[in-house]
Amino acid sequence: MKKLATLAVGAVMAASPVLADLVIPSLSYRTGPYAAGGIPFADGYEDYFTLLNERDGGIGGVPVRVIECETGYNTEKGVECYESTKGEGALVYQPLSTGITYQLIPKTTADDIPMHTMGYGRTSAANGDVFSHTFNYPGNYWNGASGAINYLLAENGGDLSGKKIALVYHNSAYGKEPIRTLEELSSKHGYELSLLPVDHPGQEQKSQWLQIRRDRPDFVLMWGWGVMNQVAIQEAANIRFPMENFIGIWWSGAEHDVLPAGDKSNGYKALAFHNVGRDFPVFDDINKYVVDAGKAAGAGDQVGNVLYNRGLYAAMLAAEAIKTAQGIHGVADITPGMMRDGMEALSITEEKMASLGMPNFGPSFDVSCENHGGEGLVGVAQWDAGSKTWSLISDFAATDGEVIGALVEADSSAYAAENNIASNCS
Amino acid sequence: MFYREAGDFKTTYKDDNQTFPIKFDRYRYYAVMFAAFAVIPFLINDYWVNAIFLPFLIYAIAAIGLNILVGYCGQVSLGTGGFMAVGAYACYKLMTGFPEINLFFHIIISGGITAFVCVLFGLPSLRIKGFYLAVATLAAQFFLVWLFNRVPWFYNYSASGQINSPERSLFDITITGPNADAWAKYLFCLVFLTVLALIARNLTRGTIGRTWMAIRDMDIAAEIIGVNPLKAKISAFAVSGFFVGVSGALFFSVYLGAVEVGEVFGINKSFLVLFMIIIGGLGSIFGSFAGAAFLVLLPVLLKNVLVGGLGWPTDLAAHLEFLIIGALIVIFLIAEPHGLAQLWRVAKEKLRLWPFPH
Numbered sequence: 001m002k003k004l005a006t007l008a009v010g011a012v013m014a015a016s017p018v019l020a021d022l023v024i025p026s027l028s029y030r031t032g033p034y035a036a037g038g039i040p041f042a043d044g045y046e047d048y049f050t051l052l053n054e055r056d057g058g059i060g061g062v063p064v065r066v067i068e069c070e071t072g073y074n075t076e077k078g079v080e081c082y083e084s085t086k087g088e089g090a091l092v093y094q095p096l097s098t099g100i101t102y103q104l105i106p107k108t109t110a111d112d113i114p115m116h117t118m119g120y121g122r123t124s125a126a127n128g129d130v131f132s133h134t135f136n137y138p139g140n141y142w143n144g145a146s147g148a149i150n151y152l153l154a155e156n157g158g159d160l161s162g163k164k165i166a167l168v169y170h171n172s173a174y175g176k177e178p179i180r181t182l183e184e185l186s187s188k189h190g191y192e193l194s195l196l197p198v199d200h201p202g203q204e205q206k207s208q209w210l211q212i213r214r215d216r217p218d219f220v221l222m223w224g225w226g227v228m229n230q231v232a233i234q235e236a237a238n239i240r241f242p243m244e245n246f247i248g249i250w251w252s253g254a255e256h257d258v259l260p261a262g263d264k265s266n267g268y269k270a271l272a273f274h275n276v277g278r279d280f281p282v283f284d285d286i287n288k289y290v291v292d293a294g295k296a297a298g299a300g301d302q303v304g305n306v307l308y309n310r311g312l313y314a315a316m317l318a319a320e321a322i323k324t325a326q327g328i329h330g331v332a333d334i335t336p337g338m339m340r341d342g343m344e345a346l347s348i349t350e351e352k353m354a355s356l357g358m359p360n361f362g363p364s365f366d367v368s369c370e371n372h373g374g375e376g377l378v379g380v381a382q383w384d385a386g387s388k389t390w391s392l393i394s395d396f397a398a399t400d401g402e403v404i405g406a407l408v409e410a411d412s413s414a415y416a417a418e419n420n421i422a423s424n425c426s
Numbered sequence: 427m428f429y430r431e432a433g434d435f436k437t438t439y440k441d442d443n444q445t446f447p448i449k450f451d452r453y454r455y456y457a458v459m460f461a462a463f464a465v466i467p468f469l470i471n472d473y474w475v476n477a478i479f480l481p482f483l484i485y486a487i488a489a490i491g492l493n494i495l496v497g498y499c500g501q502v503s504l505g506t507g508g509f510m511a512v513g514a515y516a517c518y519k520l521m522t523g524f525p526e527i528n529l530f531f532h533i534i535i536s537g538g539i540t541a542f543v544c545v546l547f548g549l550p551s552l553r554i555k556g557f558y559l560a561v562a563t564l565a566a567q568f569f570l571v572w573l574f575n576r577v578p579w580f581y582n583y584s585a586s587g588q589i590n591s592p593e594r595s596l597f598d599i600t601i602t603g604p605n606a607d608a609w610a611k612y613l614f615c616l617v618f619l620t621v622l623a624l625i626a627r628n629l630t631r632g633t634i635g636r637t638w639m640a641i642r643d644m645d646i647a648a649e650i651i652g653v654n655p656l657k658a659k660i661s662a663f664a665v666s667g668f669f670v671g672v673s674g675a676l677f678f679s680v681y682l683g684a685v686e687v688g689e690v691f692g693i694n695k696s697f698l699v700l701f702m703i704i705i706g707g708l709g710s711i712f713g714s715f716a717g718a719a720f721l722v723l724l725p726v727l728l729k730n731v732l733v734g735g736l737g738w739p740t741d742l743a744a745h746l747e748f749l750i751i752g753a754l755i756v757i758f759l760i761a762e763p764h765g766l767a768q769l770w771r772v773a774k775e776k777l778r779l780w781p782f783p784h
Contacts, residue, residue: 099690176585411585
């Protein structure tokens, strides 16, 4: 206890300077087993705000201050990061981890800080009536599952009956998310679903792929993250599974996932809720104001990667929500509560994205009090091993809202009943 | 000069056998207890509780539990993470199944359930020892994590397999959930830690602790002098399981609030708690506290100094943290293989002689 006291006195806590700025915490992970995915996302997220500061002098005249905190994808460190940054006036949290998200959903609600879990986290948070401070636009896992099935339906002339689909998933909250949707859709479309869990971190998948080799499913879907993706693609190549029948979720479709398998990964597909590549005007500005000025986050070598673009997209949506909030409340230096209103009134249109230098970067969508998940449009990207590029082969298309809506309603109302949550919108 | 037995007269056997025979130690202990119960709760905020005190208090309970098994009874265990998971899931099932019963009792019962599971996995210790036992407990670790991931009943069939702790209160003060006050969570865990530490201290000083130590030092000799190895080993597993279960239940319900078994109670947790007692000192209650403090507080301190104070990049700081803590562990163990508790003991011996060492 004595030691504790000595250490506690020695702990230097960063005092918060009282300046007008928009504080954006970046709960990143540049270390640990999932760093390969965490680094490009964190770089893209920070670079976009640097761009806004350098080019426009912040948002609405107020500079953005990004506070980075390393979580290592670890929930305990995530708690520490949340507690250490929330007092600084953090506007929005994006933890990029399903585990930390689950933990922060009640905490952020109690502290009146919004959280944006873009394409991850708790899917039923799309029901804004129950989850007042959690947003998961523009798409969630159930949209992803349905998007993959819709894509396969289109490829197979609208009929999947009698086909066998295997789901290789990370055996955690994250990987289990799509199962219920895929089961519902399987009874609707008549395909046969088999489930193959892979334990953290996913380096050992021999038995799963042996089973795939034996069962010969027509299609394999994958919910993987980190090293699991690379191993799965390598194993698929080893058993000569046709890559064009192998579709990963958006977290299983980055450059570093497919590169280790070399040419054999050619044709591998992944879902996408935003565009890929660096063929957008915004990248000229990023090069001019951020990279060439030596202000890039991290090593600055991730620009244009799939996950860098995702970080960029997340930052763009946050910046647009800040603008919306500033418009609603008529204040430039907004509070987290105002930020929540801004996110709830967010509307992303094609013109808006074009004016930001990001034409067709993502789907256009509107957020409302009831719907925190957007329209859930999902596209498909394919890897070309020859030119080492991803390209969007199917545009953002609608998913099975009927099935997903019912599931969201069921799961969120169970949560509301468990936690005595009153309706947020009425 | 001021730190010695001389002049502190004791007239009863009870006084003579007390935990802190030296007056200075006793006052220091009272001062620490006073500060912990009556000063700190008024000073802390969310950050101090959630990032520093809660993990320290809860890990200290787990470390005391493991120390009873490994340090006092000599049975190596690598299953701590799995046993903490038993406590957490038992607590979750009890909290959701019997919401009318108070959380306090749920945590005690969770400890009891964990004690039972721990005894089951401890049965092989009657036949196997040392590394072989470590492997058997390692199997418990993997089996339990697999079980909680595999059987949906344990997580009430939720879609994601996560367990979330509902809001519960004690004397109308919210203890769990997002609306709980920092001081309430802190005091709740502190009460558990204080009571359990007192129990552990007194168990290890009495007959049962002596039988554990006899088994640890040489089991054949212990058997010859009349120690029943079955009773000694099983009781050590049970008591240790109880402590670890309580810590797991608190870890889930009060500290994290939402848990995913593979991520939170994986093999890393087993190693972390084992490192705590090795660094702190095997066979010492104080060592459990010191080890938990070392491994919980130092990373946070380093992070705050390197990132908050010096403004270094977070990834560099995170890597340096590993380096510094690893190096400190090596240096500590070379300088003092018996851990921080031994350093403390040596310091006290020197203080007794000071200022006239000869």
